[in-house]
Amino acid sequence: GKLGRYPPWPGKIVNPPKDLKKPRGKKCFFVKFFGTEDHAWIKVEQLKPYHAHKEEMIKINKGKRFQQAVDAVEEFLRKTKGKDQASSHNSTEEKNRRNSSEERGKPSTGEEKRKATLSEAKVKKGTGEGKKRVSSVSSERGSKSPLKRAQDQSPRKRGRPPKDEKDLTIPESSTVKRVMTGTVAGFKWPPSVSEPAKDSDPHFHHFLLSQTEKPAVCYQAITKKLKVCEEETGSTSIQAADSTAVNGSITPTDKKIGFLGLGLMGSGIVSNLLKMGHTVTVWNRTAEKCDLFIQEGARLGRTPAEVVSTCDITFACVSDPKAAKDLVLGPSGVLQGIRPGKCYVDMSTVDADTVTELAQVIVSRGGRFLEAPVSGNQQLSNDGMLVILAAGDRGLYEDCSSCFQAMGKTSFFLGEVGNAAKMMLIVNMVQGSFMATIAEGLTLAQVTGQSQQTLLDILNQGQLASIFLDQKCQNILQGNFKPDFYLKYIQKDLRLAIALGDSVNHPTPMAAAANEVYKRAKALDQSDNDMSAVYRAYIH
Numbered sequence: 042g043k044l045g046r047y048p049p050w051p052g053k054i055v056n057p058p059k060d061l062k063k064p065r066g067k068k069c070f071f072v073k074f075f076g077t078e079d080h081a082w083i084k085v086e087q088l089k090p091y092h093a094h095k096e097e098m099i100k101i102n103k104g105k106r107f108q109q110a111v112d113a114v115e116e117f118l119r120k121t122k123g124k125d126q127a128s129s130h131n132s133t134e135e136k137n138r139r140n141s142s143e144e145r146g147k148p149s150t151g152e153e154k155r156k157a158t159l160s161e162a163k164v165k166k167g168t169g170e171g172k173k174r175v176s177s178v179s180s181e182r183g184s185k186s187p188l189k190r191a192q193d194q195s196p197r198k199r200g201r202p203p204k205d206e207k208d209l210t211i212p213e214s215s216t217v218k219r220v221m222t223g224t225v226a227g228f229k230w231p232p233s234v235s236e237p238a239k240d241s242d243p244h245f246h247h248f249l250l251s252q253t254e255k256p257a258v259c260y261q262a263i264t265k266k267l268k269v270c271e272e273e274t275g276s277t278s279i280q281a282a283d284s285t286a287v288n289g290s291i292t293p294t295d296k297k298i299g300f301l302g303l304g305l306m307g308s309g310i311v312s313n314l315l316k317m318g319h320t321v322t323v324w325n326r327t328a329e330k331c332d333l334f335i336q337e338g339a340r341l342g343r344t345p346a347e348v349v350s351t352c353d354i355t356f357a358c359v360s361d362p363k364a365a366k367d368l369v370l371g372p373s374g375v376l377q378g379i380r381p382g383k384c385y386v387d388m389s390t391v392d393a394d395t396v397t398e399l400a401q402v403i404v405s406r407g408g409r410f411l412e413a414p415v416s417g418n419q420q421l422s423n424d425g426m427l428v429i430l431a432a433g434d435r436g437l438y439e440d441c442s443s444c445f446q447a448m449g450k451t452s453f454f455l456g457e458v459g460n461a462a463k464m465m466l467i468v469n470m471v472q473g474s475f476m477a478t479i480a481e482g483l484t485l486a487q488v489t490g491q492s493q494q495t496l497l498d499i500l501n502q503g504q505l506a507s508i509f510l511d512q513k514c515q516n517i518l519q520g521n522f523k524p525d526f527y528l529k530y531i532q533k534d535l536r537l538a539i540a541l542g543d544s545v546n547h548p549t550p551m552a553a554a555a556n557e558v559y560k561r562a563k564a565l566d567q568s569d570n571d572m573s574a575v576y577r578a579y580i581h
Contacts, residue, residue: 050107051075051114054083075110075117245291245446248453293318294443299352301345301368301375303330305524306388306415307358309422310448315339317447324348345369349378349385354441358388358415361533362395369399381407384437388429390414390469390530392537393459400433400458411437412458414465415449418525426450430468432461463541470538470552473531476513476572477555483517484579493518513573522570529568532559 052074063069069082099111300311303325314321315337323331324342331341342348345368349355355375359365365387369375375385385403387396387410400410411434417427429445429452431438438454445452455461486496497514500506516522535556542549562568562578 051110053117055080057082075113245449246451247442248451291317291443291446293320293447294354294440296353296440297322297351298444299324299342299348299355301325301348301355301357302359302389303334304358304360305419305527306417306422306427308334309419309425310356310358310388310415310427311339312337312423313425313447314444317443319444319447322348322352344373345375346373346378349375349383350380354384354386354437354444356386356388356413356444360389360530362391362537365389365391365395365399369402376402376406379403379406379408382409383407384409384411384434384440386411386413386437386441388413388415390465390534390537391462392466392540393462396462397459409434409437410458411441412461413438413441413445413452414461416465416468417449420525422448429453430455430461430464432456433458466534466538466541469531469534470549472509473535473559473572474551474555475509476531477558477575479510479513480517480558480573480576480579483514483576516571516573517576522567522574524569524571526572527568528559528562528570528572528574531572532556532563532568535559 052072054070055073057063057071061071063071063082071080072083073080095111099108298314298319298321300307300314300321301324303311303323307325308330311321311323311334315334320340321334321338322340322342323334324345324347325331328341331339335341342351345355345357355378357365357368357375359368367374369385379385385408387399391414396412400412403410411431413429413431415422415427415429421427425448427449429449431441431445431452432455435454438452453461453464455464483493483496486493493514497511497518500514501511512525535552539549539552539556542552558578559572559575562575565577567574567577
């Protein structure tokens, strides 16, 4: 499958820690996954018998880690069976107690841990990456929320491709059968916070900032429909809303969409906008890049000004601050097409000063402005799995909802213009520094006579294990530096992040050191290769 897609994963339904609250409005269980220390809240409708799906799951994945996890499930079943047989003399009394408890929706205190298997979640095998968590407790590093509906619930066709479908299955044991017949089948869940939205994509998450009197910033995950409520503190917060669409589809906005810039990121974004049924007009500095999208149903704009003037919302995704300014302020630029009500969304990764200047000139002409840089790479862009960091016009953010769902798995609204630019630079600073450290470790292993493959195997078994680590190490081991994220752009982001630190007199020595290594790689003609080509800066 594509990067980020993984087959079923075994786990156990357990009682959550006492201090961990269940997500409001969500019908779910707390699951701990076999073979890892990961856990997540999982939706009820994702439960199915383990034995009925076991063979199918094993066929899908023959990986060593998965097999170890399945072995752990079987061992758990054997132990559970032994305990059940040992306690059979008082089973009648125990059943009565459990049944009465489950009818009230409360797990009995003596109940065995129940098991679950996560299907096709976008998670990294054996790691915590991609698991859904409660955002008020820990950060969401996860995938599109695994909210697949059982196929027999609705005859409707799905709007999302199969790659985004997920479900959760539960193994059959004496304990699990009680889950299926008791807690799941008989439990009466409280009404959801809001009615299901007909146009929502259940795989997408919105996050919005809630400024409180505390120094920390708070946010909670919600799916699709944004429900804002006032808490006792008087601060604005976002409440989880159960707005899963029955068919898992999204309804594209009827607004005309423009898109400027068809690079590594822009190309994937436009392709997904078109797939989801949006009306898109495209423009690129080198016009031949537009041809493929014209064939897919896009319209061709002759200039940025023409695209803006003929579209309701125009997105742009270009390389750096200079390109972003030229696109808006240059001849036949965006600004010439702006008139009252026109909307401009800049998805470029630039500095806060640049984006603030662009916002001011757009708004001065009566336009609406949103910055929305994206975290990801070419593969994630193609898969519609980007993370979107937005700031500026809140109403425009909501108007872009179907577009963001088409291109990404998660969006964050971060408040006033400039916040998203700063956050994006910090994210890429961390990523760029980490990439340089990976390259440094691999080259040090080589020159000291250690196996680079063994180093990767060790790292993949530890707490640093991630899709990013594995993919970038594989690039280096295979000598494949085809760009997924241009080296020249990560160096640009490091440079801008260091300048951000300078502006507030904050030290960034790690980023500064990494930046020097990327500059060395650029001098070795690695600019247009993937960021993992920073490895070549270490080769003597």
